[in-house]
Amino acid sequence: MLPRDNQALRFFGLFALFFVVYNIPAPGLGRTVSTVASLLGETALSAFTSSDGLALHLGTAAEVRGHDPSSPDEAWTVVLDARNPEGGGQTRVNINLRRTFYLPIAVFLALALASPIWSRGRGLVVLLSGLGLLLLQGALWVLVPTIALFYEGGILDLAGWAQGALRFAYALIAPPGVVYALPLLTWAVLVWATRPLESDPLPTNLAGGAATA
Amino acid sequence: MGDQRAAFRFALRFAAIAAIGFALYCFPYAESGPAASWFGAYLSAYARVAGSMVAWFEPAVTVAGRSIVGRSSIEIVKNCDAMEVLILFGAAVLALGAPIRHSWVALVSGVTTLIALNLARICSLYFVALHWPRAFETIHLEVWPPILVIVATGLFFVCARWLSKVTPERPLAAA
Secondary structure (H helix, E strand, O other), X not given: OOOOHHHHHHHHHHHHHHHHHHHOOOXXXXXHHHHHHHHHHHHHHHHHOOOOOOEEEEEEHHHHHOOOOOOOOHXXXXXXXXXXXXXXXXXXXXXXXHHHHHHHHHHHHHHHXXXXXXOOOHHHHHHHHHHHHHHHXXXXXXXXXXXXXXXXXXXXXXXXXXXXXXXXXXXXXXXXXXXXHHHHHHHHHHHHHOOOOOOOOOOOOOOOOOOOO | OHHHHHHHHHHHHHHHHHHHHHHHHHOOOXXXXXXXXXXXXXXHHHHHHHHHHHHHHOOOOEXXXXXXXXXXXXXXXXXXXXXHHHHHHHHHHHHOOOOHHHHXXXXXXXXXXXXXXXXXXHXXXXXXXXXXXXXXXXXXXXXXXXXXXXHHHHHHHXXXXXXXXXXXXXXXXXX
C-alpha cells in the first residue's frame, strides 16, 4: 500500500504546485468571498432577528469597523455583531474566512487534484464529498468561537457541561496545524473509501493490455 | 481482501489512539487543578528550551515563565507545542501494529525530529516578530503549520517503510 518513490514524488510535486497556485495572492478574492458570505449570512441571520429579541448583523470587516490597512486579513474577515436588548449583552465576532474555509479547501483541492483518482468518476466523488465535509468543518470553526464569545458577552447562557464541551471543542480546533491536518485526513479517508475493489472490471480503455503501463 | 482488512484495522487503531491523545490534551481541566499546573510547568520548560536556542543568536534574551523576552517577546501557550501534529503522527505510527520495540524506535525518532522542528519554528517566530512584525501572523498560521504537517506525513511514510523492512515476517497494517 505504500506508494513507489516516483509516484510519491510526482504526487508531492503536483500537490506543492497546486497549493502554491492557490496561495498566490489574488487581489480582490478575499473581498469578494467576504462580501458574498456576508450577504448570504445576513439573509440567513434575518430569521433569528426580531424587533424585541436578539439582534444579529453580519458585514465585511471594512464595512463594519472601517478600513484598517494594518489588519493583515481584513479582506477575508466578516464581522458578526450581536446584541441582546433583554439582558444588555453585546459582542462582536471576527470570522476569518481564509483560515476557516479557504485554506482547508485549498489543501484538499491540491491533494485531490494531485491524486491518481481521476477515472470513472472517482475523483468527482472524492472532490464533492470532501468539499461538503470541509464546509461542515468550517461551520464548526465558525460556530465554536462564536458561541464562546456569545457566552462571554452575555448574549447567551450555557450550562456547566456545555461550557466544558465548548472548551473541549475549542481546544480541538484551535491548533493552527488542524487547519491543514483535517483536509489531509479527509482526503485520505475519501481516497481509501473510494478505492477500486479487486473485483471491479478494468476500464474499457485499459482492458486491452495497457493496464500495467 | 487481506489488504482491505489491514487498512481498516489501521484506520480504526489510528482513530482510537488519536481520539485518546486529543481527549487527554484537550480535556477542559480545572484551571487551578493539578493538570493545569502540570501543563504550566511543561509550557515553561518548553519556553526555557526555546529561549536557550534563541539565546544562541541573541544572548540578552531571558525567559520568564512561559515568555521569551528580549528585543521582542513571545509567549508559549498550549497550542505552541505542535501537539496536534505529534498526536496524529504518534497515532499513525502506533496504528501500523509493528512490534512494540520497533514502533518505539520509530515513534521516538519521529517525535524528537518534530519537537526539534517545532523549537526551530518558535525561534524563527521570535526573530520574525522582531524584524518583520507584519508578517508574523502569516508565518505563524500559514507557513509553519503546513510545513509541520508535511514533515510529519513524510516521517510517517519513512517510519512505515523502515518498519516494513525490519519486520518482513509480520505485514504491517498499512504497509
